[in-house]
Amino acid sequence: MTAPSAAALTMSQQASSPGLREEALPKKSRARWIGPLILLALIGYGANAGWQWLNHGRFILSTEDAYVKADMSVIASKISGYVIAVSAPDNKLVKAGDVLARIDDGDYRLAVEAARRKVETQDITIIRIGRQSDAARALIDQADALVEAALADQQRANLEFERATSLMKTQTGTQQRLDLAVADRDRTKAAVQSALAQREGARTNLMVLEAQQSEARQQRAELETAVARAERDLAFTQIRAPFDGLVGNRAVQIGQFAQPGTRLLTLIAPSSTYIEANFKETQIEHMQIGQSVDIKLDALSGKSFEGKLDSLSPASGSQFSLLPPENATGNFTKIVQRVPVRISLPAEALAAGLFKPGMSVIAEVNTRDKDAPNLTWKNLFGLVSSTH
Numbered sequence: 001m002t003a004p005s006a007a008a009l010t011m012s013q014q015a016s017s018p019g020l021r022e023e024a025l026p027k028k029s030r031a032r033w034i035g036p037l038i039l040l041a042l043i044g045y046g047a048n049a050g051w052q053w054l055n056h057g058r059f060i061l062s063t064e065d066a067y068v069k070a071d072m073s074v075i076a077s078k079i080s081g082y083v084i085a086v087s088a089p090d091n092k093l094v095k096a097g098d099v100l101a102r103i104d105d106g107d108y109r110l111a112v113e114a115a116r117r118k119v120e121t122q123d124i125t126i127i128r129i130g131r132q133s134d135a136a137r138a139l140i141d142q143a144d145a146l147v148e149a150a151l152a153d154q155q156r157a158n159l160e161f162e163r164a165t166s167l168m169k170t171q172t173g174t175q176q177r178l179d180l181a182v183a184d185r186d187r188t189k190a191a192v193q194s195a196l197a198q199r200e201g202a203r204t205n206l207m208v209l210e211a212q213q214s215e216a217r218q219q220r221a222e223l224e225t226a227v228a229r230a231e232r233d234l235a236f237t238q239i240r241a242p243f244d245g246l247v248g249n250r251a252v253q254i255g256q257f258a259q260p261g262t263r264l265l266t267l268i269a270p271s272s273t274y275i276e277a278n279f280k281e282t283q284i285e286h287m288q289i290g291q292s293v294d295i296k297l298d299a300l301s302g303k304s305f306e307g308k309l310d311s312l313s314p315a316s317g318s319q320f321s322l323l324p325p326e327n328a329t330g331n332f333t334k335i336v337q338r339v340p341v342r343i344s345l346p347a348e349a350l351a352a353g354l355f356k357p358g359m360s361v362i363a364e365v366n367t368r369d370k371d372a373p374n375l376t377w378k379n380l381f382g383l384v385s386s387t388h
Helices: 006-016 018-055 106-169 175-235 347-352 380-384
Strands: 060-069 072-076 081-086 099-103 238-240 245-248 263-268 274-280 292-297 303-312 338-344 360-366
Touching: 072 245, 099 263, 106 175, 274 292, 274 360, 338 360
Parallel strands: none
Antiparallel strands: 060 274, 060 360, 072 263, 081 099, 099 238, 245 263, 274 338, 292 303, 292 360, 303 338
């Protein structure tokens, strides 16, 4: 007998195992649907992504070149002296007017006292000159009275001289009487000149005293200015916070000799915190003040906050650099410039103190018109052709 072939054995095994044949058929049927299902899922995902881009994504302008900033002031000394106390707490909030540091004020107190004594001395001088002026006015009044008396006496003497002269012409008077009248006339005339000269001298003396008093008052005003300057210098020995803020970068130490302009610490106003995002010049075409901005803070694992576009810089950032670029050269390479955009933060984020100046953020500006309708299949083509 001959041995059965391998094909015959296989067919006989399959015929003898009907259950195995029934299990193999469903597996082949399922495998046939896997590919179309994956393809259908990819198409759905792509369609959803495209739909989201048409509705939202194409209006979003994003940049990673964005950082947290805040108004800050470098607190420096206005006078020179040794620092005797430092009360500014590191990284703590201080109120406007709080004393941050103190400078030894001994010399400045002495300067104030010396300036005030000079003012008091000048006041005494002004009073003395004022009394002399009053005396000079009294002398003028006295001289006026003497002039009036001399004029009256002169008038009497002139009348007597006229009568004596008339009597001599009629041969009824004596030569002696005429001589006495002439002498009396000349004496009264000289007395009038003397009284006038005395009055003029008194007036001149009063003018000199008034000029001295005016000069003394001007000197007193200068001395008062010196007192005010000394008092200001004394006030500057207490270095106070100009506004509510957080103390940072404190460099002042007790015993340090501070010179005018010496940096002591930095004060940051947390309420003024904002975002400065540097967008490419090709991105700012549709940006407008008041547009919504999605802010993702790197320090909080990308947690999002909603801000508002506050303003756009009037020039690109390169124009405000220490050495602005000069493009009028032989070789030129065009570089896309960036324009700083200021973004305001929500009040709750500022109150929580989550944003620290210098932190990196991702800013996404939504340039879509708020009044524009959502995309539907009916207005698909019209919306695609519309502007931002």
